[in-house]
Amino acid sequence: MSHTPGIRQARKQKTRQALLDAALELLEGQSLSSLGLREVTRAVGIAPTAFYRHFRSVEDLGVALVEEALGSLHPMIRTTVSPAGEGEERIARAIELIAGHVDAHPAHVRFIARERHGGVRPVREAIQEQLARFTAEVGEALAGDAESAGWSEEDLLMLAQLYVDQMLIVASLYLEAPASSPEARERVSKVAARQLRLIHVGRRHWLDGTGAAGGR
Amino acid sequence: MSHTPGIRQARKQKTRQALLDAALELLEGQSLSSLGLREVTRAVGIAPTAFYRHFRSVEDLGVALVEEALGSLHPMIRTTVSPAGEGEERIARAIELIAGHVDAHPAHVRFIARERHGGVRPVREAIQEQLARFTAEVGEALAGDAESAGWSEEDLLMLAQLYVDQMLIVASLYLEAPASSPEARERVSKVAARQLRLIHVGRRHWLDGTGAAGGR
């Protein structure tokens, strides 16, 4: 009926999203710690003071950006790391996934890579928290894998951490590769595949000297 | 021959160094792209305009900082990676080296980790260049290693890259570990050692399936 609890909140969400988008674009050429509140509102086309209706500060906006960039990635991870398959094939799939994600959301990836060690504490911590969740999830996924039989919890987590860090490295390599040059991207893919393969080989022989005769 | 060795140039170098030191300290809490020229001169205690006698801009100072932080590290790498020894021992030595370096120059390490993907292009490129030199050097060191017999140039470089990236990851982990808590540092050391060990295992079995019977 006449009850429309939506139209107002919808407008608010819209300009909030506009702020996030504008900030993300501005952040392609600078770090968050130098991004100005006025700069963002100017890009959106609203008054500086309207900013406070959505975020307490630029830091706050940064934390929201972290959520936007990384929050929706968890299911993606689970559904890609979990399914079994021949090692080589899983590697190719993971790399393809990363490349596709960087292509689809380059600004988000750049933002994360930049602010992971950046100058704004709350943002840094938000990223670390999300990455910690990733490693935990990857660790769980690895635990349910046949090749992880006999692995200690500790070792599984260190391997997961290795994988997560490697993901980020590969993603930022794709960022640096000029988007126009397919051969540069191909080079990145090749090196990344080899590195993952080497890690995989290490994983297969990890328990070799511990008395446990490696299965099959 | 010149008459005076240069009490004047010495003074200049001194304030130049003071500028670098002050900037580095200020950069512990923010990124380079938000560091102001006046902020630095204020910290040193000189007039803002005097800054231009030493650097064209803050970017320029940043590039100089990269040189200061990474330039002197090349010999250190060579003398630590090259000498042979049992795998486990080399790993321990490498980790100890990194931990010691982070302890001795935390601000430098933080600066590099932060600006590696930071918002200032010339600085980013200067860092990438130095890191590329590192990988090349590590690659050469690896080439002269008995365990690298039969390895292609390409594979050696990808392994070197893996090691260099791992170094940086470990360094930044030490940074994040509270300096006051030895058990946190110990945890970092343990995980780092395991990761390097896993990479090492992968390295030993890298050529297993290629027909070359990797025997000693």
Add this chain to the structure above:
DNA sequence: CGGTTGCGGTAACACTTGTTCACTGACTTC
């Protein structure tokens, strides 16, 4: 319908910023 909520706008505040210019005065050179 009348009253309240709340997004966005305007004006102003007290600073801070990079850069210029002409200058001083200790060191350097002839």
Add this chain to the structure above:
DNA sequence: GAAGTCAGTGAACAAGTGTTACCGCAACCG
């Protein structure tokens, strides 16, 4: 010892910054 170099000064500039208080007006609720 005179002449010149040049690190550092001080004032002034045109912008830029975050933040406050207040207003208007459309959307909401009873």
